[in-house]
Amino acid sequence: MKTNISIEEANRILEEQYIETSIIEISLLESQGYVLAENIKSNINIPPFNRSPLDGYAYKSEDTLNAAKDFPTTLKVIDSIQAGYVSTKSIGNGEAIRIMTGAKIPEGANVVMKYEDTEFTDKDVKIFHHLEPESNIVKKGEDIKVGDVVLSKGVIIDSAEIGILASLGISRIKVYAKPKVAILATGDELVDIYEELKEGKIRNSNSYTIAAQAKRWGGDARILGICKDNIEEAKKILEEALKWANIVVTTGGASVGDADIIKEVFHEIGGNILFWKTQMKPGSPIVVGKHGNKFLFGLSGNPAAAFITFEQFVRPIILRLAGKEKYDLMEIDSILEDDFIKISNQDRYVRGYTYKKNGQYYTSLPNKHSSGVLSSLSGKNSLFLVKANTGPYKKGDKIKVELINYLEVE
Ligand SMILES: Nc1nc2c(c(=O)[nH]1)N[C@H]1C(S)=C(S)[C@@H](COP(=O)(O)OP(=O)(O)OC[C@H]3O[C@@H](n4cnc5c(N)ncnc54)[C@H](O)[C@@H]3O)O[C@H]1N2
Ligand code: MOO
Numbered sequence: 001m002k003t004n005i006s007i008e009e010a011n012r013i014l015e016e017q018y019i020e021t022s023i024i025e026i027s028l029l030e031s032q033g034y035v036l037a038e039n040i041k042s043n044i045n046i047p048p049f050n051r052s053p054l055d056g057y058a059y060k061s062e063d064t065l066n067a068a069k070d071f072p073t074t075l076k077v078i079d080s081i082q083a084g085y086v087s088t089k090s091i092g093n094g095e096a097i098r099i100m101t102g103a104k105i106p107e108g109a110n111v112v113m114k115y116e117d118t119e120f121t122d123k124d125v126k127i128f129h130h131l132e133p134e135s136n137i138v139k140k141g142e143d144i145k146v147g148d149v150v151l152s153k154g155v156i157i158d159s160a161e162i163g164i165l166a167s168l169g170i171s172r173i174k175v176y177a178k179p180k181v182a183i184l185a186t187g188d189e190l191v192d193i194y195e196e197l198k199e200g201k202i203r204n205s206n207s208y209t210i211a212a213q214a215k216r217w218g219g220d221a222r223i224l225g226i227c228k229d230n231i232e233e234a235k236k237i238l239e240e241a242l243k244w245a246n247i248v249v250t251t252g253g254a255s256v257g258d259a260d261i262i263k264e265v266f267h268e269i270g271g272n273i274l275f276w277k278t279q280m281k282p283g284s285p286i287v288v289g290k291h292g293n294k295f296l297f298g299l300s301g302n303p304a305a306a307f308i309t310f311e312q313f314v315r316p317i318i319l320r321l322a323g324k325e326k327y328d329l330m331e332i333d334s335i336l337e338d339d340f341i342k343i344s345n346q347d348r349y350v351r352g353y354t355y356k357k358n359g360q361y362y363t364s365l366p367n368k369h370s371s372g373v374l375s376s377l378s379g380k381n382s383l384f385l386v387k388a389n390t391g392p393y394k395k396g397d398k399i400k401v402e403l404i405n406y407l408e409v410e
Contacts, residue, residue, distance in 0.1 A: 078095050187301060272290050304374055352365050
């Protein structure tokens with residue numbers, strides 16, 4: 001078992017782990033946020049016929065070769081078609097059909113002139129300039145052709161993809177299943193949110209924070225409740241959870257104290273410990289293991305430490321199990337708006353709020369940074385990695401931040 005490893009090494013170890021995905025079939029509207037697990041080929045052209053992009057008149061381009069502002073060509077109007085209908089007439093020389101946007105181009109026509117550029121009555125239409133053949137005609141298959149792979153396996157399904165699938169008439173698709181995340185809080189000091197707080201006790205906030213984080217990144221989260229600092233009790237709960245979960249996340253009991261049982265519990269349920277403790281603040285006491293192809297994360301009990309280590313180590317595993325090929329946080333250049341003077345001998349993730357002003361990103365920092373403080377994480381959308389033995393950082397310094405939320409949230 002590796003211990004006291006760098007963030008880079010921890011990430012490398014996790015990166016090397018085999019990811020066992022599973023595939024399910026779901027309905028179109030349910031599929032938003034899932035990753036497509038099949039290639040989607042079109043069996044139709046979209047649009048399925050040549051159509052008009054304008055309200056106007058369809059006719060033969062060659063009929064209007066001499067049309068000019070002062071010498072318009074007059075064509076006889078033989079029919080009128082709306083979108084959704086097809087003219088039964090074929091256009092001959094000197095003829096035109098009145099056509100609405102989206103309607104099928106009638107036989108014989110090779111050009112459409114918009115209303116505004118014509119003068120018309122019910123019987124005829126005057127054309128004042130020549131258009132080259134195929135002008136203002138949307139070709140059959142312009143968007144999608146028969147046989148095109150329109151969506152490839154690995155694509156994240158969002159609004160546009162749902163629209164594309166709808167246009168192909170596909171109502172059920174194969175996607176990668178949401179990873180199932182089981183969350184257990186350990187600690188004799190914990191009570192649940194609906195219980196009274198007695199002396200020495202605190203509420204279990206971690207399970208709720210973690211469940212919300214897991215859901216936010218596409219996991220199916222289940223809170224297992226609270227477990228005392230008792231190896232047998234924790235073993236029983238986790239053995240049961242492993243029948244269902246792809247990922248187990250515990251909080252508390254990851255350090256070196258008398259009640260820090262998690263490493264032993266992971267070991268006793270048959271887990272293989274990949275590493276214990278990282279050179280990272282907050283959250284250095286972390287136990288990470290595998291149980292077959294399932295992941296075991298024992299995070300620190302300190303709420304901000306659990307939050308930040310979740311974003312760094314658990315989030316990518318959830319995304320990969322969900323079939324996502326890209327899972328790095330977006331990193332941007334920013335300017336620090338507050339001093340951060342603490343220098344430490346470990347890498348440190350500092351929470352911040354990053355926003356854009358006049359084309360430049362700025363990051364403000366809260367005044368509370370402790371790993372036991374959750375309140376100052378509210379409204380924060382970014383993490384500033386202060387490398388070991390660097391600093392002090394001053395207001396105005398150029399920094400890089402990782403975005404954990406791409407929207408301005410404050
Ligand atoms: N002798 C040492 N002591 C500690 C070290 C160390 O290296 N040597 N590391 C410290 C650091 S850093 C951290 S972080 C903590 C992590 O400890 P644990 O992972 O064992 O967590 P606990 O001790 O169980 O809890 C820490 C803290 O968080 C509160 N907590 C726990 N669970 C929850 C929950 N579900 N919801 C809200 N708050 C929770 C708990 O009451 C504690 O106050 O260890 C240091 N000690
Ligand atoms: O590693 Mo601990 O979370 O800083 O207090």
